[in-house]
Amino acid sequence: MKRTLSLILILTMLLSLAACGSKDAAPADDGNAPSQEQGGGEEQSGGTTETPDEPEQPEQTQPTEQEPTDNSKPEQTQPADNSKPKQEPAGEPEKEPAKQPEQKPEPKPAEKPAEGMSAEPPTETPKPETPAEDKPAAAVDDALTILNAIWNTYSDEEKFPAAGGDSEHAVDGAPGSFDASNADNLSYLLTFPADDASLIDSAASLVHMMNLNTFTCGAFHVADANNVARLADDLRTTIQAKHWMCGFPDKLVIVTVGQSVFSVYGNEELVNTFRDKLLASYPTAAAVYDEAINA
Numbered sequence: 001m002k003r004t005l006s007l008i009l010i011l012t013m014l015l016s017l018a019a020c021g022s023k024d025a026a027p028a029d030d031g032n033a034p035s036q037e038q039g040g041g042e043e044q045s046g047g048t049t050e051t052p053d054e055p056e057q058p059e060q061t062q063p064t065e066q067e068p069t070d071n072s073k074p075e076q077t078q079p080a081d082n083s084k085p086k087q088e089p090a091g092e093p094e095k096e097p098a099k100q101p102e103q104k105p106e107p108k109p110a111e112k113p114a115e116g117m118s119a120e121p122p123t124e125t126p127k128p129e130t131p132a133e134d135k136p137a138a139a140v141d142d143a144l145t146i147l148n149a150i151w152n153t154y155s156d157e158e159k160f161p162a163a164g165g166d167s168e169h170a171v172d173g174a175p176g177s178f179d180a181s182n183a184d185n186l187s188y189l190l191t192f193p194a195d196d197a198s199l200i201d202s203a204a205s206l207v208h209m210m211n212l213n214t215f216t217c218g219a220f221h222v223a224d225a226n227n228v229a230r231l232a233d234d235l236r237t238t239i240q241a242k243h244w245m246c247g248f249p250d251k252l253v254i255v256t257v258g259q260s261v262f263s264v265y266g267n268e269e270l271v272n273t274f275r276d277k278l279l280a281s282y283p284t285a286a287a288v289y290d291e292a293i294n295a
Contacts (some may be wrong), residue, residue, distance in 0.1 A: 037269045143219035143260045144204035146282070148174040151206060153277050160270065161209040178203040180220075190218035190263070191242055193234040199227045208266065213249050215266035217274060222259045232256060232288045240294050254289040257282045265293060 147164075151174060165176020166185055179185065180203040186192035189212070190205055202224045208215040218235075222228050232254050239252050250268040253275045254261065262278065264271050279285050 020080075026034075093220055107134075114291075141186060142202045143202075143262075144175060144177050144202070145220045146218070146257060146260055146262075147204045147206055147219045148278050150274065150281060151175055158273060160215065162215075163209045165203065165204045166205070175204050175206040175219075178205050178218075186218075190216065191235075191239050191265075192218060192220070192263075193231075193238045196234050198229055198233055199223065211246065213244060213247050213266060215264075215270045216249075217262060217264045217273075220261050222261060225259050227260055228256055228261060229288075231261050235261065236289050239263065239265055244293075249293045251292045252289060253287060255279070255285055257285045257288050 115273075147151075151159075162173055163176070164171040164174055166178045166182070168179065169177045178190070180197065180200050183192075183194040183197035186197060186203065187194045189207075192203075199222055200220045202221045204219040206215075206217045206219075210258070220231065222231055235256055236252065247264040249271075251271050252263070252265040253271055254263050255275065255278055256262075257278070264274055275287060275290070279287065
């Protein structure tokens with residue numbers, strides 16, 4: 001628009017100058033002055049009538065924006081804004097590939113049992129437990145074996161200075177065998193009834209090394225099971241009737257295990273410990289007598 005207005009103004013000024021020039025040239029010719037004035041008036045009028053049409057001419061020859069006529073004012077073009085990322089046309093979002101399910105190995109089919117056989121493994125029939133009376137902790141053998149088994153259950157704190165056996169089979173710190181045919185030694189050292197020596201076929205002993213009255217244990221295996229009760233009664237009677245020297249024991253315990261008879265007398269604590277271990281080791285053991293010594 002500015003260019004168009006500028007062109008219109010320029011053309012208007014040019015036409016005004018041309019009109020002024022024709023008025024200045026008319027007085028030079030005196031004889032034709034009136035006619036020239038008229039003619040000039042006509043031309044002037046004719047020139048003025050054409051002026052309204054001339055502004056339309058620049059519209060036909062109006063230069064485009066690509067060819068500017070005024071080089072003093074270059075066309076300002078807005079720089080492209082590269083700061084903003086180009087937005088791609090919205091489309092359907094890319095679909096993630098569907099995850100294929102993991103293929104688990106198919107379990108192998110169980111082998112079919114042969115005809116006539118059960119598919120389930122055979123269950124073992126539990127064996128009935130043997131009654132406690134039939135399974136002693138240690139095998140019931142001769143008297144020495146049982147006595148050693150009991151002594152081995154003692155801890156170091158429970159043990160005391162001990163010795164076992166007779167003069168020919170003396171053992172230090174453990175039970176020892178005793179000659180069952182020597183009735184005098186049996187009676188003197190273990191307070192055994194001499195008349196019953198024929199009832200036993202083996203014997204063993206464990207005594208306190210410092211004093212027999214502190215702890216004395218005699219183990220006797222009876223040859224005939226029918227004589228077990230007889231020997232237990234005779235042992236009790238003989239021990240209770242003894243005349244003690246250098247003090248006397250606190251208590252007496254007589255225990256039977258199968259065909260073996262155990263007589264224990266001495267310090268109450270030591271006697272009770274032996275009794276408890278014997279009864280715990282042999283479920284068939286029975287305490288026939290458990291009493292204090294008659295002073």
